[in-house]
Amino acid sequence: MIDVKWQYLILAAVFIAAIALSLWTATRVDMRDIEQSLTNVSEEGHEGVIEGGNVPLYIGIVVALFFIAIAAIVYLSKYR
Amino acid sequence: MAHIHLPDGVFSLQWVIIWWALALAVLAIALLVARRQTFTTQRLTTAALLAAVSFSISQVNIPFAGGVHMNLTPLIGILAGPAIGSLIVLIVNILSAAIGHGGWGLIGANTIVNVSEVVSAYYLFYYATRRFELFTRGAVAAFGGLLVGNVLSVLIIVISGIQGSTLSGSALLVFTLQVPLLNLVVAVGEAILTGFVVEYLGKVRRDLLALRDLAGD
Numbered sequence: 001m002i003d004v005k006w007q008y009l010i011l012a013a014v015f016i017a018a019i020a021l022s023l024w025t026a027t028r029v030d031m032r033d034i035e036q037s038l039t040n041v042s043e044e045g046h047e048g049v050i051e052g053g054n055v056p057l058y059i060g061i062v063v064a065l066f067f068i069a070i071a072a073i074v075y076l077s078k079y080r
Numbered sequence: 081m082a083h084i085h086l087p088d089g090v091f092s093l094q095w096v097i098i099w100w101a102l103a104l105a106v107l108a109i110a111l112l113v114a115r116r117q118t119f120t121t122q123r124l125t126t127a128a129l130l131a132a133v134s135f136s137i138s139q140v141n142i143p144f145a146g147g148v149h150m151n152l153t154p155l156i157g158i159l160a161g162p163a164i165g166s167l168i169v170l171i172v173n174i175l176s177a178a179i180g181h182g183g184w185g186l187i188g189a190n191t192i193v194n195v196s197e198v199v200s201a202y203y204l205f206y207y208a209t210r211r212f213e214l215f216t217r218g219a220v221a222a223f224g225g226l227l228v229g230n231v232l233s234v235l236i237i238v239i240s241g242i243q244g245s246t247l248s249g250s251a252l253l254v255f256t257l258q259v260p261l262l263n264l265v266v267a268v269g270e271a272i273l274t275g276f277v278v279e280y281l282g283k284v285r286r287d288l289l290a291l292r293d294l295a296g297d
Contacts (some may be wrong), residue, residue, distance in 0.1 A: 007216040011089030014223070022145075023265035029258050031085075032129045037255070038242050039090055068132050 082193050082229030082263065083138065083176075084174060084237065089184035095240035100188030103170075106145060106195055110166035126288070130156045131168045135175045142269075150270045153194050153229065154201030155224035155277060159288060162199045169194035189240075193233045194239045201225030205278075214289075218278030223271040230260035230267070 091099075114153045130152070138151035142205055151172070173190045175184055205221035212220070238253045247255055281288050 001211045003211075004213050004216075007212055011216060011219055015215040015271070018223075018264040018268050019278060022262055022268075025258055026145040026265075029262075031148060031259070031262060032146035034146075034256070035085055038237075038245060038247075039086055065132055065136060068129065 082153075082197060082226060082233045082260075083149075083182060084186050084190055084193065084233050085182055086186060086237075086242075088185045090183070090242055091185060091189070091240045092243055093185075098187065099186075099192060099236065099240070103188035103195075107166055107170060109164045110195075114163040114167070117161075123160075123164070125236070127160050127164050127168055130160055130165075131171050134168065135172045138172065138176060139181065142266060143194060144265055146265045148263060150266055150273070151194070152270065152274070153197035154205075154218075154225040154270070155274050157198035157201035157225060158205045158218065158274070159281075160198075160279060162195075163200050165198035165202070166191075166195045169198060189233075189236050191293060193229050193236065196232045197225040197229035200228040214282040215238040215275040215279040217275075219271040219275035222274035223258040223267055226263070226267040226270060227260070230263050234260060 134152045134156060138149050141147045142149055153165075153169060156168050160168055164186045170187075173182070173194065173231050176190075177184045177187050201221040201224065204224045205217050209217040209220050221237060234253065234256045237256050238249070241248055242252065245252070278289065
C-alpha cells in the first residue's frame with residue numbers, strides 16, 4: 001500500500017491541475033455560450049439546472065426529502 | 081455531473097431512438113444482473129435515498145462558468161452497485177426531464193452517460209484502488225467515473241451531430257471538449273465530497289461499503 005501521505009499529495013496535485021485547467025477554460029468560454037451555440041436557445045430559455053432564485057422548487061425538494069427521510073427511518077427501524 | 085443539457089430537437093429522431101434503444105439494452109442487462117442478487121430492505125432503502133439525493137443535488141446550480149452541477153453518480157455506483165445504480169440513474173433522468181433539465185428524448189443518452197459513471201466508479205472503487213486508503217479510493221473512483229461520463233457525453237454529441245448546426249465532426253468535437261474541461265472543477269468537488277462520505281461510512285457503517293461481497297456484482 002502506498003503511504004497515505006503520498007496518496008494525498010498525488011491526489012492534491014491532480015486536483016490542482018484539473019482546477020487550473022478548468023479555470024483557464026472558464027476564462028475563454030462558459031456553459032451558456034456552448035449550449036446557446038449548439039441550440040440557439042435564448043438566454044432566457046436556458047435549458048438546464050435551476051437558476052438562482054427558484055425558491056418554491058427548492059422548498060419542494062427539501063419538503064420531499066424530509067418526508068422521504070422520515071419514511072426511510074420508519075421503514076428501517078421496523079424491518080432492520 | 082456529466083449530463084447532456086440539450087433540449088429535444090437537437091438530436092435527430094434517428095439518434096434519439098438509437099440512444100434510447102442502447103439505454104434500454106443496458107437497463108435490461110442491469111435487470112438481469114439484479115435478479116441474481118440478494119436484496120435486503122436496507123439495500124433497497126439505500127437505493128431510494130440515493131435516487132432522491134442525486135435528483136436533488138443535480139438541480140442545484142453551482143455558479144461557475146455559466147452553471148454546473150453535481151449528481152453524485154459515482155457515490156451511487158459505490159453504494160448501490162452497477163445493476164441497481166443503473167436503475168437509479170434512469171429514475172433520476174426521468175425526473176430531471178420532467179422539470180426541463182435535459183430533453184425527454186435525451187433520457188436515453190443521459191442514462192448511458194450516467195451508467196458509465198456508475199459502473200466505472202464501482203470498478204475503480206472495489207477493484208482498481210483496493211490497496212489505497214478509503215478517502216483516496218472514493219475520490220479516485222468519483223473523479224475517474226466522472227471523467228469517463230464526460231468523455232462519453234462529448235462522444236454522444238459528436239456522433240449524433242446537432243440538427244441545424246454548422247459544426248460537425250472534428251470541429252464539433254473540439255468545441256464540445258470544452259464542456260468536460262469546465263466540468264473538471266465540479267469533478268474535483270464531487271471527488272472530495274465522495275471521498276469524505278466514503279471515509280465516514282467506513283468508520284460508522286463499514287457494511288455499506290462491502291457491496292462486492294454482498295451483491296456478487
